[in-house]
Amino acid sequence: MHVTVNEVMTREVVSVHHATPFKDIAETLIEHGVSAVPVIDDAGHVLGVVSEADLLCKEEFQELYYQEGYKPPLRARLRHRLSPEGAGMRDKAAGETAAELMTAPAVTIAATASVVRAARTMDEHGVKRLVVTGDGGILRGIVSRRDLLRIFVRSDADIVRTIREDVLERALWVETLGIRVEADHGVVTLSGWMDRRSDARIAARMAGRVDGVVGVIDKLNWKRDDRVWGV
Template sequence: MTMTVASVMTITVASVTRDVPFHVVAEKLIATGVGALPVLDPGGVVVGMISEADLLRKEDFKERYYGEYYYPPLRTRLRRRSGARRETSAEGVTAGELMSSPAIVVAADSPVVLAARLMERHGIKRLPVVDDLGRLAGIVTRRDLLKVFLRPDADIAGDAGRHADILQVDALKITVADGVLTLSGSVERRSQADAAARAADRLDGVVAVHSQITWTQDDTAPVTVRTPA
């Protein structure tokens, strides 16, 4: 069974609308203890995310550009395009003007691994979870994703047993201890053993796979073709 985002996400989510002023966003971030808030339109659709970094950018802009002795560092002068984005958002006074948009979101029925990949790809720690219309349905964090690895060993073993066809070999013995799944038994070809180990590693909650499978024929070895002399 593939665990979905809906099974690990938090349903109660603090959020703001576009017109919420700077100081209210700051107060809400502090009060909730989170690092970022979804920004919603009047219909509840996620249009952006506003984070501590977005708010600090405003103060940083004031200090850098209006300080008495400030001189832009070389990297700022060379990256004018990026600097222009920072300057524009730093002048904003509402969530809609300060937010990062568009927001990176994930659907509630997406597999947990997709959420993990999105976070890794974009360097973020949380994702708004949306329904089919893009409306906010929840939030999923890196900590939530760790719940996958807290599945009981019996549940993991049960999944492996119910999906023996996925492992491609029915005669294997499957044991699980502390999330480590061990496969043992004998098969005809080495490729079967390798395929079973790869399939087991994809089961939700599996921390590692130990393969003790033996085989009689190594069909993965390269074949040497001899040409006549």
């Protein structure tokens, strides 16, 4: 029932080799209008991500330590010199290739993962896009927040088909002749009759979890109330 990352991701991905020089990385970002690119090895395995921020470390450190007459505050100098984060920035400032400049490991998602898992991973790591990998960590694509929104522009007909076939027929094994499934701009209405009250409740809940469903209006009736009283 869930749409996978493979179905919504961008497949034509701009990437750089781990040996790509600083200047070529910068030109790649500018030419393609992107803020970051995956770094891969000879076999296409994802090693990390190099971003505008990674490249700008060099400029920042030039300003901090080499600009004539400039002396940053003591707190700033200590942060850059003593903190683990500052040490990493110093290394990137001295870096000349993608392998030396990149942030690793990259935040990745499997192509077979659901878009729900992708959204949660983005939220957990505070990123707007994920590198998509296949078997063995091979680069497959990029999935962004905008890509994830595609699930909400599924046609109403596709949503109705999914609920009828995947929820009612395959998951619940119920006869669908007496059940009406309608969708209007992602809002699903279930009506008609089911044998058991418990199945009707499950059907409504499962329909609400189908990708692209905005809401569910439950008008289902049942022939037998099989709930446990007092629960």
